[in-house]
Amino acid sequence: MENDIKAWLTDIKRSITEIYDFLPAEKNFSTFQQDLKTRKAVExxxxxxxxxxxxxxxxxxxxxxxxxxxIVDTRNRIIHGYDTVSEEIIWSIVMKELPKLEGEIDRLLL
Structure with a gap:
């Protein structure tokens, strides 16, 4: 695997880890929704x-x-259509999609 690709995969893995670290311990949507710093860090x-x-x-x-x-389209929407990104969508991505992505990244980094 090319060094650049491995570095980008590592960046993805690091970002996933940081998202999990930022989330409230009880993984409660209401708590997440009320915490601007956490929402911005996750985004x-x-x-x-x-x-x-x-x-x-x-x-x-x-x-x-x-x-x-x-995933790329979501990134573009967060950056360019920031006013159309809902907290519910971000929460759903983090709770449902991120674990799957993490597994795929882990397998690619082996």
Whole structure:
């Protein structure tokens, strides 16, 4: 695997870890919703994940990561359509999609 791709995969892994570290211990949506700093920190890490994946796909479009296009599109929406991003969507991504992505990244980094 190319060094750049490995570095970007590592960036994704680091961002996933940071998201989990930022979340409230009880993983309660209401607590998340009321914590502006946590919401912004999670959004920033989702941006990093999307950008790293975009770079990976430009270098090697054959690397398979489920929903890779949706991940990049989410990054673009957070950055460019920031006023249309709902807390519910971010929460859903973190709770449902991030664990799957983490497993795929772990397998690619082996």
């Amino acid at each position: 920033r890490n989702l941006e990093i994940i999307g950008e790293a994946l975009n770079r990976i796909l430009r270098v090697n479009p054959d690397i398979h990561i489920t929903n890779s296009r949706r």
